[in-house]
Amino acid sequence: RQTGETVALKKVSLRRLEDGIPNQAREIRALQEIEDNEHVVKLKGVFPHGTGLVLVFDFMVSDLSEVIRNAECPLTPAQVKSYMIMLLKGVAFLHRNSIMHRDLKPANLLISFSGHLRIGDFGLARLFSEQGGRLYSHQVATRWYRAPELLYGARKYQEGVDLW
16 A cells, blocks of 8 residues: 555465464465565565465466466467566576475466566475475375376475476
């Protein structure tokens, strides 16, 4: 309200802490760990509300799944290349900062009014180390977008799951 800027708000309930750390807490941590990047959604702030939190993000008008679904004709090769370049730059930035997104799919690729793509929804994101000895859950990512190693139940994997 103070700036008059249009933002996106995401409400997070913290009622069931006995179930473990909520995914949104991981999302907050991952987004706070990294510097601003033009290809990753910007967490502008967090504030308490009732029994939970509200995350404040840059407003993005759409996502890639909606763009594809509502297009009158298939995306042009130039549009596909443009989106792929922005996506790969965002993924490279995350991996340089030791973050695996683990849920890349068209619905999590947010699009601005000007057609700029940013990676969003870090609820399944994890910090990783180069040693690769840590065990992770294989039940991440939306099933249709899971990398083969996740489908086969691997518990040790690295950032390559984001490239599948």
